[in-house]
Amino acid sequence: MKFKIKILTTSLLVASSLMLTNCSLDIKNPNGPTDAQILTSRDGLITLSVGLRQNYSTLGISSLILTPGTTTREIKGITTFTNIIEIEAGGTALPTFNGNVLGIWSRMYRVIGMADDIIASAPTALASDAAMKSGVVAHANLFKAMALGGLATSFEKMPLQTDKLGQAVYSDRTEALKLAVKLLDEAVAMVSATAPSAEFRTKVTGADFDLINSIQAYRARYNMMLGNFDAAIAAATAVDLSKKSSFVYSSQSQNPIYTATQISKDYAPRENFGLPTTLVESDDKRLTFYLSTPNVVVGGETLKKLVGFFDAVDRAIPVYLPDEMRLIRAEANLRKATPDINAALADINAVRTQASGDAFGVNAGLGAYSGGQTKDALLVEVYKQRCAELFMTGMRLEDSRRFGRPAPPTSLVERTRNFYPYPDQERLTNPNTPADPSI
Secondary structure: OOOOOOHHHHHHHHHHHOOOOOHHHHOOOOOOOOHHHHHOOHHHHHHHHHHHHHHHHHHHHHHHHHHHHHHOOOEEEOOOOHHHHHHHHOHHHOOOOOHHHHHHHHHHHHHHHHHHHHHHHHHHHOOOOHHHHHHHHHHHHHHHHHHHHHHHHHOOEEEOOOOOOOOOOEEEHHHHHHHHHHHHHHHHHHHHHOOOOHHHHHHHHOOOOOHHHHHHHHHHHHHHHHOOHHHHHHHHHHOOOOOOOEEOOOOOOOOHHHHHHHHOOOEEEEHHHHOOHHHOOOOOHHHHHHEEEEEEEEOOEEEEEEOOOOOOOOOOEEOOOHHHHHHHHHHHHHHOOOOOHHHHHHHHHHHHOOOOOOOOOOOOOOOOOOOOOOHHHHHHHHHHHHHHHOOOOOOHHHHHHHOOOOOOOOOOOOOOOOOOOOOHHHHHHOOOOOOOOOO
């Protein structure tokens, strides 16, 4: 993999305009500071840290939600753009030159490259300010981990580091998740040893982004994906479920999912979260939280209007949802060598019966679980609750595989791919690129 970061534009341009495009990363500003000046400057690293999060929350989230969301039938591609038509069709015919697949790949490695620069430079540039350094490095660790997790959700193998010579070695997705957990563990240790300063919170994260709880939430998520059940339970329990952590938007830096569904109108959500009717309860309040009318029938399918976190240009998107932590605990307790049915059932019912009080207003308002109380039956219930609670978060492709849902090529009902092929651009520049998955 060959990857070159233009530090100048990914830091100063992002922070000043709060907008990013692929093309902007290739623009040189002869009147601005050099890469070296930014990476050795206290203010430069602070600005780059803001740009890192802004890059992930716009371009990164757009790819991680929309492309896997189409593959798992949460949303339908309704445009004439070829790349979206190809993702919508999925299957074995998905070409290696698809632009949406390239988008996940290139945008996640852009985040990794920016994070790597911060992690490498902060110990020197911020040597005299331990409280700022702690926050900046932990923040970069978090976003590198999130990017690795995003890649691991979509691809079977990937390089763990960028390589400007285009010779990056590939590792299994499990190794990417292990590295993500290692980065998050290091982040916890940093902020525990030296609490980030008030200046860090003011200048980097702002009031809406909760660094500590976000780190713990992603530790829980990736440990669950790895099968580290006790670690997943511990991290999920460490998250304060009353707190919110959000990516914020404005008229200048717009909510990318709103833009794709309401402005460009490239996608629209399917009814019932795109799920078989056996996995949906008609009185689930999350149906009306996320989906609204008017209904439109396209290709024989009923499509809805997307609301929830995606109904305005300046609507904030959660970094994670609190009830994901309950569902992680429930799943981990069920998958342990000795399942804890009672603990799992308690967390499932806490999600099901919550009629109010969720930090983000995502309340199911259902009755208590009344089905079979076996491990297998409760795992189906956890999956069902995850599909409703975590609608349009980019998690369903990973969940669908982990829970052993009907899979292609035998069935295209719940997902149309298992993993994506490697982008042509990567294969042309890196001889280490492995064979594509069949589907």
